Amino acid sequence: MPKNQIVVALAGNPNSGKTTVFNNLTGARQHVGNWPGVTVEKKEGSCSYDGHEITVVDLPGVYSLTAYSPDEVVARNFIVDEKPDVVVDIVDATNLERNLYLAVQLMEMEVPFILALNMMDEVESRQYKIDTEAVSREMGVPVVQMTANRNKGTAELLSEVVRSAEQKPGAGNIRLEYGREVDREISRLMEALSGNDLARKYSPRWLAIKLIEGDSEIINKFELSSNNQSILKTREESLSYLKTIYGDDAETIIADARYGFISGLLKDALKKPALERVNISDKIDKFVINRWLGIPIFLLLMYGVFQFVFSVGTPFMDWIDGFFGWLGGYTSGISPDWLGSLVTDGILGGLGSVLIFIPNIFLLFIAISILEDSGYMARAAFVMDRLMHKIGLHGRSFIPMILGFGCNIPGIMACRTIENPKDRLTTILVNPFMLCGARLPIFVLLVGTFFPENQGLVLFSMYLLGIIVAILAALVFRKTILKGESSHFVMELPPYRLPTLFGIVIHMWERGRMFLVKAGTIIFGVVLAVWFLSSMPWGVEYASVDSWIGQIGSFIAPVFAPAGFGQWQASVSVLFGFLAKEVVVGTMGAIFGVEEGILGGAIAEQLGWTPLIALSFMVFCLLYVPCVAALGAIRGETKSWKWTGFAALYTTVVAWVLSVLVYQIGRLFVQ
Amino acid sequence: MIEYSIPLSMAGAGKILLVTGVKGGFGLQRRLADMGLTPGAKVMVLSGCHPGPLLIDIRGSRLGLGFGVAQKIMVKEATNA
Numbered sequence: 001m002p003k004n005q006i007v008v009a010l011a012g013n014p015n016s017g018k019t020t021v022f023n024n025l026t027g028a029r030q031h032v033g034n035w036p037g038v039t040v041e042k043k044e045g046s047c048s049y050d051g052h053e054i055t056v057v058d059l060p061g062v063y064s065l066t067a068y069s070p071d072e073v074v075a076r077n078f079i080v081d082e083k084p085d086v087v088v089d090i091v092d093a094t095n096l097e098r099n100l101y102l103a104v105q106l107m108e109m110e111v112p113f114i115l116a117l118n119m120m121d122e123v124e125s126r127q128y129k130i131d132t133e134a135v136s137r138e139m140g141v142p143v144v145q146m147t148a149n150r151n152k153g154t155a156e157l158l159s160e161v162v163r164s165a166e167q168k169p170g171a172g173n174i175r176l177e178y179g180r181e182v183d184r185e186i187s188r189l190m191e192a193l194s195g196n197d198l199a200r201k202y203s204p205r206w207l208a209i210k211l212i213e214g215d216s217e218i219i220n221k222f223e224l225s226s227n228n229q230s231i232l233k234t235r236e237e238s239l240s241y242l243k244t245i246y247g248d249d250a251e252t253i254i255a256d257a258r259y260g261f262i263s264g265l266l267k268d269a270l271k272k273p274a275l276e277r278v279n280i281s282d283k284i285d286k287f288v289i290n291r292w293l294g295i296p297i298f299l300l301l302m303y304g305v306f307q308f309v310f311s312v313g314t315p316f317m318d319w320i321d322g323f324f325g326w327l328g329g330y331t332s333g334i335s336p337d338w339l340g341s342l343v344t345d346g347i348l349g350g351l352g353s354v355l356i357f358i359p360n361i362f363l364l365f366i367a368i369s370i371l372e373d374s375g376y377m378a379r380a381a382f383v384m385d386r387l388m389h390k391i392g393l394h395g396r397s398f399i400p401m402i403l404g405f406g407c408n409i410p411g412i413m414a415c416r417t418i419e420n421p422k423d424r425l426t427t428i429l430v431n432p433f434m435l436c437g438a439r440l441p442i443f444v445l446l447v448g449t450f451f452p453e454n455q456g457l458v459l460f461s462m463y464l465l466g467i468i469v470a471i472l473a474a475l476v477f478r479k480t481i482l483k484g485e486s487s488h489f490v491m492e493l494p495p496y497r498l499p500t501l502f503g504i505v506i507h508m509w510e511r512g513r514m515f516l517v518k519a520g521t522i523i524f525g526v527v528l529a530v531w532f533l534s535s536m537p538w539g540v541e542y543a544s545v546d547s548w549i550g551q552i553g554s555f556i557a558p559v560f561a562p563a564g565f566g567q568w569q570a571s572v573s574v575l576f577g578f579l580a581k582e583v584v585v586g587t588m589g590a591i592f593g594v595e596e597g598i599l600g601g602a603i604a605e606q607l608g609w610t611p612l613i614a615l616s617f618m619v620f621c622l623l624y625v626p627c628v629a630a631l632g633a634i635r636g637e638t639k640s641w642k643w644t645g646f647a648a649l650y651t652t653v654v655a656w657v658l659s660v661l662v663y664q665i666g667r668l669f670v671q
Numbered sequence: 672m673i674e675y676s677i678p679l680s681m682a683g684a685g686k687i688l689l690v691t692g693v694k695g696g697f698g699l700q701r702r703l704a705d706m707g708l709t710p711g712a713k714v715m716v717l718s719g720c721h722p723g724p725l726l727i728d729i730r731g732s733r734l735g736l737g738f739g740v741a742q743k744i745m746v747k748e749a750t751n752a
Contacts, residue, residue: 064705068698097730098707214697248710251697255704256711259730281733282717291720382735385724394737395724419698488699489724489737490706 012090014061015494093117112168134269140174185238294383316359324352345593346531353589361437369507373499392478394489404434420487430470432626438581449600450614564663623655680741688746
């Protein structure tokens, strides 16, 4: 009977091209959510093929399914608990030996799967010969060849998916041998498992292997019930017996057996040319990760990103600015007066000040996607490892910081690849200091008005200040509340690859979309609220000190007086900025009733700001409390309100102290 | 010719080496095994300098290892490369 609903899970190593395959399969029909209970991204999409409705679930990219990191747990639980009709293991065919390790674990799980050999074009250009028949025969699963970044092999994969969803290939028909003693202990455990509840749900053989491997997730499952004491006891016996025979941990023996199986398989199935060309990645790496050149190259690239975002962005900004100016010319004439004010001052002034920066934010995400997809990000981590080590972290912590330049939320979420809990927490806590896209409007506006001569320099130094404060804060945390040895830096440096346009666009859209949604929801809402508070009580002069917003602002303003921006307008913007950082500019725009083009001038004139005050204000806005959404991400990742509260509090204290210092010390030099 | 095991961090670039063991906790051993670095595997240091991270070739992939990790991986020179 034909099955019309098929669920496919995509598994694979990071950098195997899994995301590209996912995009090819589902096109625009995808959505991103979170897995229930964890904040690991859940990507789902759908497509139809030959009358079948296929749901595609993109599992997190993992090297293994041993379930030690949250990503691995999610990937594995989906496979064993949700039981997709078929799993597609996407494999970088230029690196079969390491990539098949995951495939072998799928064999152990006895789930139906298809092996998709990706990057076949590279295999050909390297003159490797892969006998796919042999791979298929020895692993007992269908094999499909593809070149996902040229969208080749997608149809073949789909037709295999449809066929396999019915036939369930690879479900336990080929079994690995781990050596006589281990095999015997596996059988012994399987006997002990017979009739057990868990063994009805999962493959008993897989459970036995996991017990011997010492898989904490599985062992926890057994420990939950007291009926399982005998099984756990058998396990102890098996382990100590194996230890006396091999001297090694059982885990190592099993890993060894898996690689042994792969080596045997590849002996038959893979032929490499006798003399392999030095690959291009290694040549590039001679420079990029060079001891002396690495950091200068990194800084140069960052400067390139910066230039790209602003020089390409400026024409777009001018265009949007012109558009809002033109629109405002019409709307100010709307009657009644209050409605004209709402549309012109409130919506166009407030929202326009924010929307104008959308091109910059999207360009920033394009740049970050290119850095990620090309493989450079891992190099940046490598190059920075030595420096990061000095502050008690390691290279991996550097990637979330770069991602934080786009938006702190993906930055904070990326911290989950850091295994050591203290390293992870430190990296999460300092991430909000990275100057994210949402804060960009504040800086561009003020830099343009108050530092017209040195715009680039001042803006770049703000980025730098964020990094420096983050590094110092990390150093302090590692020496005080988060003391401990820094964990190990182990990271794959994937081959450099030319990013595909499609991939970049999808990446950019996934992340940048949020800013558009924010503009349409939170920011729009706040802007309306600001307009309302500025117009109340009835009959008050719009946005005067007697309006409600003026009263709120005047109440908190004294706090900021030592930092120089103790005007109610600035104070209230900072207050609302907690909801989303773009709102700082949006609020000012709505209060002054002008859009971005002339907002800076209005601030200088009506608030009497000097460049020094603007600088102090920028320092504060750079560092103070993470926005609500970022705090939500911190809560999600740390699972702790205490640390979330701490993050909100300490960043604000740091921001206040530094901006006061800037203003007070600055005052000694300039009047 | 090195007959006894030395830490990978001291092995120097360009030689084919045999992993003899990992002197690390459970977590590190597992993590390295996932990336292909198990006892008996062949590795080669491609670049790296004291005391920075090392770039190695392991089972055809490129792995960056912090200096601390490299100190815990014991290797010896492969006899028949």
